[in-house]
Amino acid sequence: MHVMEGCLPGPWWQIWFAISIPVIAYGIYKLNKLVDERRDILPLLAVAGAFIFVLSALKLPSVTGSCSHPTGTGLAAILFGPAVTAVLGTIVLLYQALFLAHGGLTTLGANAFSMGIVGPVVAYVIYKAGMKMNLNFYVVVFLAATFGDWATYVVTSIELALAFPSAVGGSLTSFKAFATIFAVTQVPLAIIEGAVTALIFKYIIQVKEDVLVGLNVMTADTIRKIRGSAA
Amino acid sequence: MNNLLDDYALASPLRHHSNWLKLAIVAFGLLVGVSSPSPATPLFITLSMGFATLFFGKIPLKFYLKLVLLPLGFAATGSVVILFFFGTGGEVFSLEIFGYRLVANTGGVEMALLVISRTVSGMSCVFFLALSTPMIELFAVVKRSGIPDSVVELSMLMYRYIFLFLDVAISIKDAQTIRLGYTNFRRSVYSIAMLASTLFIRSWEQGEKLYIAMDSRCYDGKLTVFEAKRPIRAPEAVLTTVYAILTIALLHFTGNAGFI
Numbered sequence: 001m002h003v004m005e006g007c008l009p010g011p012w013w014q015i016w017f018a019i020s021i022p023v024i025a026y027g028i029y030k031l032n033k034l035v036d037e038r039r040d041i042l043p044l045l046a047v048a049g050a051f052i053f054v055l056s057a058l059k060l061p062s063v064t065g066s067c068s069h070p071t072g073t074g075l076a077a078i079l080f081g082p083a084v085t086a087v088l089g090t091i092v093l094l095y096q097a098l099f100l101a102h103g104g105l106t107t108l109g110a111n112a113f114s115m116g117i118v119g120p121v122v123a124y125v126i127y128k129a130g131m132k133m134n135l136n137f138y139v140v141v142f143l144a145a146t147f148g149d150w151a152t153y154v155v156t157s158i159e160l161a162l163a164f165p166s167a168v169g170g171s172l173t174s175f176k177a178f179a180t181i182f183a184v185t186q187v188p189l190a191i192i193e194g195a196v197t198a199l200i201f202k203y204i205i206q207v208k209e210d211v212l213v214g215l216n217v218m219t220a221d222t223i224r225k226i227r228g229s230a231a
Numbered sequence: 232m233n234n235l236l237d238d239y240a241l242a243s244p245l246r247h248h249s250n251w252l253k254l255a256i257v258a259f260g261l262l263v264g265v266s267s268p269s270p271a272t273p274l275f276i277t278l279s280m281g282f283a284t285l286f287f288g289k290i291p292l293k294f295y296l297k298l299v300l301l302p303l304g305f306a307a308t309g310s311v312v313i314l315f316f317f318g319t320g321g322e323v324f325s326l327e328i329f330g331y332r333l334v335a336n337t338g339g340v341e342m343a344l345l346v347i348s349r350t351v352s353g354m355s356c357v358f359f360l361a362l363s364t365p366m367i368e369l370f371a372v373v374k375r376s377g378i379p380d381s382v383v384e385l386s387m388l389m390y391r392y393i394f395l396f397l398d399v400a401i402s403i404k405d406a407q408t409i410r411l412g413y414t415n416f417r418r419s420v421y422s423i424a425m426l427a428s429t430l431f432i433r434s435w436e437q438g439e440k441l442y443i444a445m446d447s448r449c450y451d452g453k454l455t456v457f458e459a460k461r462p463i464r465a466p467e468a469v470l471t472t473v474y475a476i477l478t479i480a481l482l483h484f485t486g487n488a489g490f491i
Binding site: 004005006007008009010013028031032035039040042043044045046047048049050051053054055057058070087088091092094095097098099100101104105106160164174177178181192195196199200202203204207208211 | 236237257261262264265266273298306311312313315342346349350351352353354356357358360361366379381382384385386388389390391392393395396397400404420421423424425426427428429430431432434435436437438439441442445446
């Protein structure tokens with residue numbers, strides 16, 4: 001769900017940069033602290049970022065047949081938390097703009113806000129809340145990834161609607177219009193990404209659960225419980 | 232996804248010109264294009280950048296056209312909304328869908344055209360940079376720009392691994408396709424999840440090995456990169472200045488909204 005280069009006029013692309021940059025700066029601060037604490041985290045973050053980029057270069061099976069790809073933000077938010085994901089996401093967005101022509105440089109601020117900040121924060125909050133309520137782990141991952149994607153899509157619609165208010169009814173009317181058009185692809189897409197993310201976690205828990213323990217995503221006890229309930 | 236823009240940048244003759252000059256040209260084009268009040272200036276930027284990419288950069292025309300047309304799909308979807316909901320003025324045409332009557336007026340048509348022209352001009356600038364400057368050259372520039380070291384290191388390591396993982400992903404996907412992994416919707420979802428998780432686990436193991444390898448070679452959080460000296464030559468400087476003057480003149484004469 002990228003906003004293309006040049007789509008945001010006048011003050012809007014600067015405004016989104018102004019909103020995103022402090023959050024990304026906070027993410028960098030957190031990242032530096034993490035790297036000081038554990039030196040092996042930088043290569044691991046780098047491969048995770050490369051993984052997200054490659055994931056987003058793959059095409060998802062899509063109902064409508066339009067160009068659609070996973071964002072991977074839900075996965076990253078659950079693994080690394082929203083602050084570090086904001087930094088990772090911004091770098092991935094920059095590479096997408098330069099290598100794949102997804103998104104753009106002036107719209108990088110707006111894209112970073114919708115995909116690197118809001119989406120991961122929503123996914124993370126849902127994940128934490130769901131785990132607190134003792135829901136089934138895979139259901140929680142599915143919900144987190146799906147709602148994270150939907151949040152991204154709603155924010156993108158808001159960004160476009162604010163920049164192009166409708167003549168009758170202002171930004172609210174144009175928001176409805178943008179949201180309706182994008183909903184055709186984004187609503188089913190987010191559900192597919194949720195399912196794929198849940199399946200990815202299933203494999204990780206089966207094959208390489210020490211990743212999750214090492215990142216403090218969950219304790220060894222929880223993993224034993226999840227494996228027990230699946231068997 | 233087999234054709235990354237970076238592959239073309241590595242072979243481009245423009246690679247051996249000053250990175251700072253190229254960045255300046257692109258930044259100038261992006262800023263002027265996005266703040267232009269009429270479609271004429273973005274169009275001029277598109278033509279100039281396209282010419283520079285094709286003629287100086289020796290990029291195949293067919294490949295370039297495909298590249299420019301691809302993102303237009305998204306721009307078109309957004310523009311449809313702008314077309315029908317934005318602006319005032321006389322009615323140009325109207326459509327009837329599900330009982331709703333959608334009216335496009337002159338303001339909407341002008342705005343939609345402007346947004347599409349801005350998108351195309353922005354894309355042509357980004358493509359000029361992407362097709363002439365490999366990421367390796369940009370790292371040297373980024374290192375000197377005051378962005379924290381940890382972020383630059385992260386980007387460099389990420390860049391290194393993108394290509395390795397793409398190769399792995401493509402070969403897994405080919406293997407799955409041959410074994411009928413993408414014949415229907417259910418199977419496709421299952422296959423793509425399997426592909427993604429295998430890729431994740433493999434890349435994670437790669438990352439652990441990378442840490443050991445770098446640590447044993449005394450990695451202390453700083454990879455040094457070589458920045459080749461590339462002075463700006465006179466013809467380039469003249470051509471860039473002429474381009475900039477022409478663009479600003481065009482912007483000035485097509486009615487500006489407080490840019491200059």
